[in-house]
Amino acid sequence: MxxxxxxxxxxxxxxxxxxxxxxxxxxxxxxxxxxxxxxxxxxxxxxxxxxxxxxxxxxxxxxxxxxxxxxxxxxxxxxxxxxxxxxxxxxxxxxxxxxxxxxxxxxxxxxxxxxxxxxxxxxxxxxxxxxxxxxxxxxxxxxxxxxxxxxxxxxxxxxxxxxxxxxxxxxxxxxxxxxxxxxPDGEYFHPLEGSEIARSGTDVTLFGYNISVHWCLKAAEILDKQYGISAEVVDLYCLSPLDRAGIKASVSKTHRAVIAEEDEAPVGVGSEVIAIINEECFFELDAAPVRVHSAMVPQPYNHTLEKAAIPDHEDVVKAVLKLFGKA
Amino acid sequence: MKLEDKKRVLREMVLHRRFEERCYQAYIERKIGGFLHLYPGQEACCNGVMEAARPGHDYVITGYRDHVHAIKCGADPKEVMAELYGKETGSSKGRGGSMHIFDVSKRFMGGYALVGGPFPLAAGMAKAIQLKGGDEIAICFLGDAANNQGVFHETLNMAALWKLPVLFVCENNLYGIGTAIERSTAIVHQHKRVCAYGIEAAECDGQDVEKVYAAARVAVDHVRHGKGPYFLELMTYRYRGHSMSDSRGYRSREEEEMWKQRDPIFILRDRLIAEGALTMAEFEAIEKETDAYIENEVIKFAEESPEPRVEDLEKYVFADRETQRPWLTGKAA
Missing domain, CATH: 3.40.50.970 (Thiamin diphosphate (ThDP)-binding fold, Pyr/PP domains)
Known part of the structure; x- marks a missing residue:
């Protein structure tokens, strides 16, 4: 390696x-x-x-x-x-x-x-x-x-x-x-389909892809250390076709879902993942799934406004706490 | 052109004309759906250029007015008609329709429905030829209105920059859908637009197949011998509207009649008769034989062919899963 x-x-x-x-x-x-x-x-x-x-x-x-x-x-x-x-x-x-x-x-x-x-x-x-x-x-x-x-x-x-x-x-x-x-040092082919569990957990699934996987991993660490919540992080490295089986398997285990995306919310990965959860494992849910996403604005130049527009790991933590009635 | 070639081309142009006119009838009868763009009036363009090129060897791409180009490259008229009927035996298995005829076995690389879209695709095929080192050329047939798209200029620039073996054939039929060229384009003669890129270009009468052939010989030789791209403009006219939904209210019947006096089939026919190589009776026999062939074989095949199966709706979206398994699952052999 x-x-x-x-x-x-x-x-x-x-x-x-x-x-x-x-x-x-x-x-x-x-x-x-x-x-x-x-x-x-x-x-x-x-x-x-x-x-x-x-x-x-x-x-x-x-x-x-x-x-x-x-x-x-x-x-x-x-x-x-x-x-x-x-x-x-x-x-x-x-x-x-x-x-x-x-x-x-x-x-x-x-x-x-x-x-x-x-x-x-x-x-x-x-x-x-x-x-x-x-x-x-x-x-x-x-x-x-x-x-x-x-x-x-x-x-x-x-x-x-x-x-x-x-x-x-x-x-x-x-x-x-x-x-x-x-x-890997040797030749390696990553599958073009599927998803992977970046961190295993039992209480809630955090779905991320690309940069938001890192927000989810950081949030999972905080949730574990500070709140005793065990979060599973699923890396949706394939956005089309989305991994229905992987989404279903994780939500069926944790019964809760948060989807974190850097994209704006109306029309996006979050809405698609929630649709798949509804179709595949609605009755497994203990709470309504939550999306963490960007504000629906053209990206502002100003540093403070930009930071306000884009979510990060803290927003993921907040969403999970809300899901557990702790916020 | 040799005499036997002229006689063969006359017969082919009659087939192309009658095929298209039969499509018109089938459309009225609702056997053909969607949009239908017909070629009558422009036959000398495709025929003259492809006589100078090597059908089945050179790669050809065009827009949505594509039936005749496909047939000229070697596609079976039966399969083209079956495609228009949306049948499983169609050249694109009923998935493409009139605007998307393909016969890759004959190197007819398709009809595309976004105006100007084929420009960079043609240059890309030329890039592939350049990389592989073959003697094929890429030929892109498009109308004058496509030249008002941004990719026209983007493609000309790259084709000239990289000396790609691509021939752009501009069939200038003077209308972009229902807008006359002088109302949409600052310059009527399109070959003048390419000189800024240092590309060789010429204009030719697009109604006389022998003149087109002579001009295309120069163009094809230029491209095939590694001298870079070439732009050949052919001045022509489409008798019918842009598509079937077009009542031609934007131009006069007198103008149409004027162009029909220079009909590409009649020009060649009359020349052969004047040369003593053909009689009017022989020509009429060709027309009759062609109509019989279209009715008894082409239409019959399309009518009798099966529809695609609904179970196969999602076939051809992606490559066959079995062949792609290593990359989809990460389990390479």
Whole structure:
């Protein structure tokens, strides 16, 4: 096990897959000569050259479509969209071309491409550079959506996404690229479906994904130490399709659920998880499930306002205490 | 073009015309649903270009007016008609419809319904050809109105920058849905728009298949020999409306008649007759044989084919699970 950073894990997955298969390429803004905004493609340009590590113009719709077209002929492009905010410009191609082409061709054509993008609110980046957009991607038929919460997942999910014949969107987080964690030394493929228990518990399930897994883990620690509440943390690293069986299993054990998301609440992971709980295990519930989420505002620039808009572990703790009638 | 090729192309264009006219009738009879965009008037464009290219070898992509392009690439007209009927035997198994004809075995990479959407896809296929080192080219057929999308410029820039083997064929039929080109576009002659990217471009009469062929020979040779992208504009006209819901109130019948005087099929027919290579009786026989083929084989096949099964509704959303198991479960071999 190597203790490496999130960006290093992503870079390693690129490197291994590009060394294995000459049809694996990567493309995006500043990923080549400049080495990538978050260093996720560092050193690849020097190793694999400009034909396979492509610095694109700032044309998200154009280069995303170009990558998709290349994938029709068996190329496996890893398309980096520098910030998820820019993905709006690429969504026509991602949704109308990549996600639908297998279906509308009756299975003749597929778009085996990987879209990687940095989502999430960083620090004071303002309304047009702080979006969380997982809610949009997870509602599209034909597109797989995963979101790594640690370096091991970042490495293993990218490896699997490159090999998979379906288009996969990988939602990363601007604040997580320097996070360290254990990654297996040998080749590792993280499943593109399912969920995993990040911490086992018995009294309440805290559902998180990507950065909110860390809020949940921190909250679980506080709940255990200060309130004697045993919280289970379920990491929903796969947002589409959501893991119905995993959600049901955990809630059937703990009988209570809190869903923590950095995205805004109306339409999102929280509402979907609650719908699944209703459908799968409603009568197992001892209390109504609760969502912890961002305020429905364009992200403010002001530091205090920004902090007020985005939840954290304290909000998760408060939600759990409320659920137990302790707040 | 050689004489035997001209005679074959005439026969093909008659098939393309009659196929589309039969679609019109089937639509009126409600055998075909959704939107239907027909090609009559523009036949010389697709035929002239594909005669200069290598159907089944070169990769072709287009918009929603796609039936004839598919057939010209080698798709079976029976399967195309079955697709319009929404049948399981259709080229896209009834899941695509008129705007999404595909025959990947013939390298017809599909019809797409977002105006301009195929531009970057075509450039991407060209990128794949460049990486793999083949002698194929990518050919993107779109209308003039697609050039008003942002991806038109984004794609031209990348195609020129990376010298991609892609031929853009602009079938300029003078209307974007129901808006005349001079009311939507600052410049009527579209090839002038690409010079800013340093891309070779030409304009040609799109009604005369031999002229299109000659212009396309130059274009295809340029692209196939590694000289980068090429933009070929063909001036043409669609006789019918944009789609079936269009009553053509935005243009005059006189204008339509003027264009019909330069009908692509009649131009070739009359030339062959003048050369003594065809008689009017032979031409009428071709029409009759074509109609009989469409009725007795194409329509019959579509009519008699089965519907897709409702149990298969979710088939083709994702790749077959068994083949993807290692990546979905993390248990790689």
């Amino acid at each position: 190597a203790n490496i950073m999130y960006w290093e894990a992503i870079q390693r997955a690129h490197d291994e897959e590009m060394a294995r298969d000459p049809l694996v390429i990567c493309m995006g803004e500043d990923i080549g000569v400049a080495g990538g905004t978050y260093k996720a493609t560092k050193g690849l340009y020097e190793k694999y050259g400009p034909l396979r590590v492509i610095d694109t113009p700032i044309s998200e719709g154009g280069f995303t479509g170009l990558g998709i077209g290349a994938s029709f002929l068996g190329v496996r492009p890893i398309i980096e969209i520098m910030s998820v905010n820019f993905a709006w410009l690429a969504m026509d191609q991602m949704f109308n071309s990549a996600a639908k082409v297998r279906y509308m061709s009756g299975g003749q054509l597929t778009a085996p491409c990987v879209f990687r993008s940095a989502g999430g609110a960083a620090h004071q980046l303002g309304a047009q550079h702080s979006a969380r957009m997982e809610k949009v991607f997870m509602g599209i038929a034909g597109l797989r959506v995963v979101t790594p919460s640690n370096p091991k997942q970042a490495y293993g999910l990218l490896k699997s996404a490159i090999r998979c014949d379906d288009p996969v969107f990988i939602n990363e987080h601007e604040l997580m690229y320097n996070m360290k964690g254990e990654v």
